[in-house]
Amino acid sequence: MVNKVILIGNVGMDPEVRTLEGGAKVARIRLATTERLFDRQANEAKEHTEWHTITLWRGLADVVDRFVRKGSQIYVEGRLRTREWMDKDNNKRYTTEILADTMNLLGRRSDNPASEGAPAYGGQQQGGYQQSGYQQPTAAPQPQPQSAAPSAPADDPDDLPF
Numbered sequence: 033m034v035n036k037v038i039l040i041g042n043v044g045m046d047p048e049v050r051t052l053e054g055g056a057k058v059a060r061i062r063l064a065t066t067e068r069l070f071d072r073q074a075n076e077a078k079e080h081t082e083w084h085t086i087t088l089w090r091g092l093a094d095v096v097d098r099f100v101r102k103g104s105q106i107y108v109e110g111r112l113r114t115r116e117w118m119d120k121d122n123n124k125r126y127t128t129e130i131l132a133d134t135m136n137l138l139g140r141r142s143d144n145p146a147s148e149g150a151p152a153y154g155g156q157q158q159g160g161y162q163q164s165g166y167q168q169p170t171a172a173p174q175p176q177p178q179s180a181a182p183s184a185p186a187d188d189p190d191d192l193p194f
Contacts, residue, residue: 059093107136
């Protein structure tokens with residue numbers, strides 16, 4: 033079975049970052065992806081923007097806290113996760129989010145004022161980060177062994193403190 037999401041988009045607001053009682057850091061960001069389509073009948077270009085909620089844990093949350101701000105362009109790889117909860121009126125509610133495994137900061141340093149001090153590696157890419165720690169970007173994507181994919185955090189609560 034495969035549950036994999038890959039997104040490139042712009043962060044819509046500054047990240048929400050929390051530290052849980054056990055010391056684990058968790059961040060949540062809203063990411064906008066925009067598709068541009070050409071409508072031949074109307075002879076005009078149209079855009080459709082989709083908003084995604086991304087949850088990042090531990091080291092990724094720390095990188096987000098330090099370097100990601102509203103307007104940052106990022107690349108995210110992760111998994112879809114649906115959670116349910118009861119609202120204040122006792123109605124069952126659902127949300128689907130992306131649980132991030134990898135995040136890359138994109139764009140130029142001048143595009144992201146929060147990136148002062150962020151690792152820079154030339155070209156358009158500043159650096160890649162994975163749940164298991166820092167990953168230096170490569171010129172071409174390299175396949176990763178199955179054992180390198182991190183599993184869901186053991187303390188991943190069903191109801192995050194956001």
